[in-house]
Amino acid sequence: MAKVLMRASLVAVSLVWVLAAQTVLAAEVKRYVVEGSRAAELDSCVEPTERMRRMHFEFIKHQRISTVHEGIRGTKYSLAGCVECHISYEEQQPQPIDRPDQFCGACHAYAAVDLNCFDCHASVPNGGGLDAEAQAAHRAAGVEKLVQSGRNGEGH
Template sequence: MAKAVVRAGLVAVGLAWALIAQVALAAEMKTYVVAGSQAATLDSCVEPTDIMRRKHMEFIQHQRDKTVHGGIRSSKHSLSGCVDCHVRDEPDGEAVPIHQKQEFCGACHAFTAVNLNCFDCHAAVPKGPGAALASKAAYQAVGLEQSPRAVSDGKEH
């Protein structure tokens, strides 16, 4: 009987710790926007936040299909639009690649344990000064010399 009471007490303490950790994590990831990015200065994304959290991949895939199959290039749900808005800059002006674990896409995908392979081919920083260096540094951070796409066709992208 005493063992059962101790076991129940340990289970209760474990559940309490799990609940506290979950609440703390939820509070920490409340905004899902990285300070220093353009998105941090805006009231909302291209869609309401709750919709973007649930359907961003559908928007990106739909935009991909319109662009690749129909040649229609708009920016409302484009991946480059996400990158332009959600990437933050270091104090020296260098863009921080969006898919690194502490950044916007990387942090959420790491939290949800979802593979983030968009940036195997797509730029993880906005185009502009320093973009090539930041992109190369991001690939090196994950153990690659250059993007897999560049390796496959022998061209630097």
């Protein structure tokens, strides 16, 4: 009887730990969409959220091939598009997206994955800081602005 009671207690404690861990992980995952970014205002990315979490690297690799080898810029999966949408601003200055408390940096640190995109690519949009009016226009312009600037050879 004592063994059964002990096993039941261990199972109950284990379940409590699993539920607590899932709650903490859910809170951790939500923080990767940084407040103050355009992405925080959207329901999903260019693909459903779960698909982006699982496959974003494949999308970026495919985009790299299209851009570097075929000269196609400004498509749906451009790195510049990721930065434009997921970057946040503090005191009207864009914060580098690869910082440990920002979108790419936080998620890659959590997953223990090396983040080397920004060894070569800009971690903030070209043009530096924006005033409040420019930030609002920037958010309103959305992806269409990115597509147009990519076709003109601007940005990364």
